[in-house]
Amino acid sequence: MFNIIGYRTAKTAVGAALAIFIAEQLQLDFYVSAGITAILCISVTRKDSLKASWQRIVACVLGLALATVMFELIGYHAIVLCALLLLFIPIVVYFNAKKGIVTSTVFMLHLYTLEQVTLGILLNEILLLLIGVGAALLMNTYMPSNEKQMQDTQREIEQCFQKVWYEYARYLRENITDWNGEELITASNRIDDGLANALKASDNQLFRHDDYFFHYFKMREKQFEIMERMLPLISTLDHTVVQSQKIAEFMEELSKAVHPGNTAIFYLKQLHEMTQEFREMELPNSREEFEVRSALFHLLYEIENYLTIKKKFKPDPKRKVSSNTKMVSGG
Known part of the structure; x- marks a missing residue:
């Protein structure tokens, strides 16, 4: 009824x-x-x-x-x-x-x-x-659970993040500009929805406190802000630069590893190795090369922030990651 x-x-x-x-x-x-x-x-x-x-x-x-x-x-x-x-x-x-x-x-x-x-x-x-x-x-002792709704929102956000990382990688690799950025708008709206539902769920808990979804959506909100900042940065990069190709490969790996699990330290290690490799390359010979190199290091810095936010997130052991998802997670 x-x-x-x-x-x-x-x-x-x-x-x-x-x-x-x-x-x-x-x-x-x-x-x-x-x-x-x-x-x-x-x-x-x-x-x-x-x-x-x-x-x-x-x-x-x-x-x-x-x-x-x-x-x-x-x-x-x-x-x-x-x-x-x-x-x-x-x-x-x-x-x-x-x-x-x-x-x-x-x-x-x-x-x-x-x-x-x-x-x-x-x-x-x-x-x-x-x-x-x-x-x-x-x-009011009866309050329907909205956990299923928050789980659906969680999946939608992760699908958007996967698409964004994939499109970033595709642009860096092939300089393709046919993406309209729809997933960024969708992710922003779904994060807002998720936070609202998480706060509502928290207010329905009188004797227990399960703030997993609230912390999850706040984590995604911070990551989303970083992904937005990266967009104009990526658009300035030359896809013919070797470093751009390597970052594109790294982003494509991240796009396949966005889920609630958390072993971001694996990708942070890869990122640090790649950063060190870039630092050991020859110095730029022109102003254009210098600007590209600067943008690349700025991009690596933002990716590190993105992964560090996920590293600090504590997943709920009661909520298992889907079996069809990679156990090595960066996003």
Whole structure:
């Protein structure tokens, strides 16, 4: 049912009905307010729901206490209600419970409508609050996992990275310029999506902390920034230079080794050997050769940064790398 009409819509409807049913069975006055409270407390994540519920409890307790004092001492008049709200709202904001302003205002209006405050009336309001909050928290115990969605995003990002490395290598080797760079745009969008879903998943964890996907997408975000910086650098290189051909071969290897696993140290060693080899070559004889050589070393520096970021990333041992993926991973 949740998949057909949306799990949050279903939870809101069931939570509100449950709260109203319980309050009605207990013969509480204004029992529909329990349903309103439940609707307001059902949030996107468990942590948001807990935060919203706590703010409403704090705000309602403060509101009922302040309303009791002002109504009983001054009277049940519209001007008093105005003064009450003018005083109450800044207090609630000060206590960082502004999400509870609407709910607590409803409960204060109950006192204004009844024009009296008794222990029974206050108990009625507290029960309405607790029933509404309780129903919302009960509904929010169900949160669909978005791990499959994050895994799909992970694969899409890696496919984009593979394509980017391949196109970089192809340009350096053959000077082919027919690539439109679509994968760079897609990778950027998917990284943003992945981070948003990872934060949402983190907010749904109350007693355990699994931040693997958050750290993974942050790692890819940093690597992506480097890949973007490399694009104008690569476009300045001459594909006829020997060093360009060697870097192209190295990039093609990287394109085949982009996956969640992590043995980037293998490629860092290769990169250091190649850098040392370039340093031992004869010095450039012209300004053009010097500029190309400078760009090449800058490119190697960026590739090293890319691999170092992956080297620092700690893969989750519970998530195995696909069997059809190379065990030696650089990306």
